[in-house]
Amino acid sequence: MTDTVKHMKWWGWGNDGVGFHHEDKPGFAPFVAEKVGLDLHTAERAVEPSFDDLDVPASTAPEAFVSALAGIVGDDHVSVDDLVRVIHTYGKSLRDLVRIRGNQILRSPDVVVYPADEAEVQQVVDAAVAADAVIIPFGGGSNIAGSLEPMPAETRTVVSLDLGRMRAVVDIDTDSGLARIQAGAQGPDLEAQLNSTGWTIGHFPDSFTHSTVGGWVATRSTGMQSDKYGDIADIARGLRVVRPGDVLVLRPLPSTSSGPSVREMILGSEGRLGVITEVTVQVHRVPEKRNIFAYFFPTWEAGITAMQAISESDASPSITRVSDAHETGFTMATSKTRSGFSKFTAETALPRIMKAKGWDLDKICLSFIGYEGSTAHAKHQKKLVDAIVKKHGGMGVGEGPGLLYDQKKFDTPYLRDFLLDMGAAGDVSETAAPWSKLLQVHDAVYAAADKAYAEIGVTGWIMSHLSHSYHSGACLYFTFAFVFQDDPLSEYDTVKNAIQQAFVDNDATISHHHGVGREHAPWLEEDISSEGVKVLTALFESADPGAHFNPDKVV
Ligand code: FAD
Incomplete structure (x- = not known):
């Protein structure tokens, strides 16, 4: 493998040696036990998957073709090595992780090539098309929509074209x-x-x-x-x-x-x-000032209405985000051990103030609003937002929680691997809808997930937040979790499908920012109409009549 490109773990998210730990978050284990019935103290943690246990389909790339690629990019930048091909087989969706941990690799790229520049990409593409091969561009391999995997029935040579050397x-x-x-x-x-x-x-x-x-x-x-x-x-x-x-x-x-x-x-x-x-x-x-402030709202409805009011106002924050009551509870549970003044504020003073306001602590919703720009601009934006929050019954709690959120945001992805180690699923589905539909979508997704959990016979968890506001609506992001029973992928499908179906049934899109891939393709027609699918199909067929570029993704 080329030594200049760093890849994620073949079996999970992120860098080797980095993972999720709950020991410094005292509320986490009790939360998981209560919400999904998983006792982290007694559950047996799976050992790290061993590459030697995998059955990797052999490369079928003809030697002459591999030599031709090596002639373009150099011997060091083309590989038929099993580990390299496995790294390029899937993205990082829950389905991908379950399959790779479960030794379910039906088809891998036959050869991985790392061009140095556009001229080399052109030569690789031309050589691949001339050889009637399939080309799957590979960026970081982080997608969660099933956008990378070669189709199991593909009989042609599959080339994974990794752009990792081109990063200037x-x-x-x-x-x-x-x-x-x-x-x-x-x-x-x-x-x-x-x-x-x-x-x-x-x-x-x-x-x-x-x-x-x-x-x-x-x-x-x-x-x-x-x-x-x-x-x-x-x-x-x-x-x-x-x-x-x-x-x-x-x-x-x-x-x-x-x-x-x-x-x-x-x-x-x-x-x-x-x-x-x-x-x-x-x-x-780079802005002179960049900060994220935390707010609380008494209810989800108040939080959503406030986000809409902000989007309609003269304020232009960089982030608008509000968690529903479930996600707020989760955030509290995953906080690190507090001490001193911060412990007193979070555990005594704040609840006291909220109770005095007549708030039900089980319904409160945590919100983060970001401000960026000159110091004067950020200050002015915050003043505008503070007034809107107040009008909608919310209250500001300062910058501390926002700082923590900002610091830990890139660590959260490791949680999914930890849950898989413990035999549980933790995954996400996200959508966007007009303001007028957001509450309906939220409630419909909750109902659909609960029904799916009942079907499987598990106690499942779902939580959500609103983020990415637009003039006409916003994104709703759902996280769900449950303990696997006998058949992880079919149980996962039951829940994921129910959520996706609730999106389209309630005028929301199948994905706000994760794409279509294989994962969301079954709902594309309901999203963009059958005529929309025809136009897309015609575009791909005419632009790529030999189906050389990542076939069978999107449509
Ligand atoms: P890859 O996964 O390598 O490829 C994705 C698709 O793009 C494939 O079809 C591939 O063929 C194609 N592709 C890649 N590079 C090229 C190229 N140069 N030319 C042509 N086609 C190409 N997404 C968000 O938008 N926002 C988020 O906040 C977010 N958070 C995530 C958190 C986690 C934990 C995970 C696992 C995923 C998250 N994603 C998020 C999804 C994912 O990171 C995005 O889809 C991302 O844009 C994929 O980029 P990549 O470079 O990893 O592409």
Whole structure:
């Protein structure tokens, strides 16, 4: 394997040696015991999966083809090694993790290739198309929509084209705030390069540490500060996409009316229209001030109404987020051990104030609002928001909890592996809907999950938060958990399918920012209509008549 590209663990999230620990969070074990019936003190933790236990399908890449690829990228940057091919088989969805831990690899890429630049990508693509091979672009491998896996029935050679060596910020047009970035740049790579000259992209998905700018575009990703900076669909202005024989070039423009947007066609294309090699993104000066304040609302309804009021107001925060009562309870339970004044405030003073206001502590909802910009701007925004929060019966509790939230946000993904080790599922489904539908969607999803849990015969857990506000609505993000019984994947399907179906049945989308892949494709027609699916199918078939680019994803 090329030694310049670092991959995540083959069996789970993130870096080797890093994991989730609950010992410093005293409320966590009792919470899990109460909500899903899992006793963390007595449950046996699975040992780390051993690569030797895997049956990896042998590579079927013809030697001459592998040699031809090596001739393009160099011997060190092409691999048919089993471990390398396994790393490139799946993303990091719960289904992916269960399958890989359970030795269920039906098809792996036959060869992995790491080009150094766009010219090499072009040569690899042309060689693969000439050999009638399949090309699956690989960014960080962090998707959770089943966007990467080769189809089990694929008989042609499958090439995983890893962009990991292409991670430079090529150039910044400082007059326009436009940065050209190679598609394989992962969040920390590109942010460090931008920060060194005073710029930021402002795109911080929870997977930031292990996902790439090309992957963000290919899946239509959204980051935490989207209220200020926009989704990647807004941030990505120019694109270079290698297609058979030539490069599709979209210059960075603030806006254009040149027909239906080809830029929008590439956004969310999940590798089906070619290999994105470069993205020109809108960047911003690193803000002088960046802070996140915490608020509480007496109820979920009050929290949602306040978020809508903020979105309609003159305030322009960078983050608007409110957890429902379940998620608020979870956040409290996963807090680290407190002491001194912070313990007194959280456990005595605050509950006392809330009770005095007549609040039911089981219904309170925690909210985080972020402010960025000059000190005066951030202060003014906060003043506007504080007034709205007050009007909706909420109260501010300062910056402390916001700081903690900001610090631990990239650690949360490790929790899923921990739960799997303990025989439990913990996963997410997210959607977006108009303001007028959000409460309905929320309640319908809860009802659907409860029904699914009853069907399986388990005590399951579900919680939610609203984030990413728009003028017309917002994203609702659900996290669910339950202890596996006899058949993990079919039990998982029962719950996940019920939630996805509740989305489309209640006028919400199948995904706000995780994409379609294989995971959400069954609901695409209900999302965009059968005519919409026909248009997409026609686009992919005509743009890629030989089905060389990541076939069978999206539609
Ligand atoms: P990959 O997973 O490698 O690929 C995803 C798809 O894009 C595949 O179809 C692939 O073929 C295609 N692709 C990748 N690179 C290219 C390229 N250069 N050219 C053409 N096609 C390409 N998503 C969010 O939006 N916001 C979040 O907050 C968020 N949090 C997450 C938290 C966790 C714990 C996990 C596991 C995932 C999360 N995700 C989130 C989902 C995931 O990180 C995103 O989908 C991300 O955009 C994928 O980027 P990647 O580089 O890892 O792409």
